[in-house]
Amino acid sequence: MSHLFLILTLLLAVSLSSSEVVELTSKTFGAVNKEGDWLLKFYAPWCGHCKRLEPTYNEVSERLKDSKTKVGKIDGSSERSLAAIFSITGFPSLFYVAPDGQTVYKYKGSRTAEALVGYVQDGYKSDEALSFWSGPFGIVGQCKWFLLWLGSFMFTLHEYLDKTLGMGPVPAGIFCVVGGMFVTAAAVVGMTVATAPDLKRD
Incomplete structure (x- = not known):
């Protein structure tokens, strides 16, 4: 009897984990454009609308558990770099990342489980995607992310230079400014090379 109870418990755990909404952070966000299509929700813990949407969003995740679509959520109040590249202006905000991992749609429809499931299954095809260049995975979005990351890193x-190594606030500040300029210049050159057209000579 105890073995049967253990097996049932394990099966329940697997069932729950397979339909669980994935909490994404800046460290794990790379999976979004590597692992197929995603439905994403930006929320804030203090947001009343987000709290009311949560049961519906969990239901959507349950309905999509047998599909290839993954369902994720991002705390936009703490993951500000991710909120910036998606140009979040309010919570909750919903996005669908297509299977190519690059095309992004902002969901503006009804916030019911039926509508959300229908959108990711087929409805997005009749919607207009965000511009790639200004979207989360385009040049503008990546520049936003880089600048926010650089600011946090330099702070x-x-x-560390001032308090731990005892360099002093002014020398540490000068070092950070010069270092930041160098890193930014290197990043600009890298982006220019990466996006330059491949010119072929006949």
């Missing part, structure tokens, strides 16, 4: 570096 941490300044604290």
Whole structure:
């Protein structure tokens, strides 16, 4: 009897985990454009509309558990770099990332389970995608992410140089500014090379 109970418990755990909404952070967000299509929700813990949407969103995840679509959520109040590249202006905000991992649609329809499931299954095809260049995975979106990351990194570096190594606030600040300019210039060159057209000579 105890073995049967254990087996049933394990089966229940597997069932629940397969339909669980994935909490994404800046460290795990890379999976979004590598692992097929995603339905994404940006939320904030204090947002009343987000709390009311949560049961519906969990139901959507349950309905899609046997499909290839993954369902994720992002705390936009703490993951500000991700909120910036998606140009989040309010919560909750819903997006669908197509199977190519690059094409993004902003969902503006009814927030019912039926409507959301229908959208990711076929409805997005009649909608207009966000511009790639200004979208989350385009040049503008990546520049936003880089600048926010650089600012956070330089702040941490300044604290380390000043407080831990005892360099002093002014020398540490100068070091960070010069270093930031160098890193930014290198990033601009890298982006220019990466996006330059491949010119072939006849």
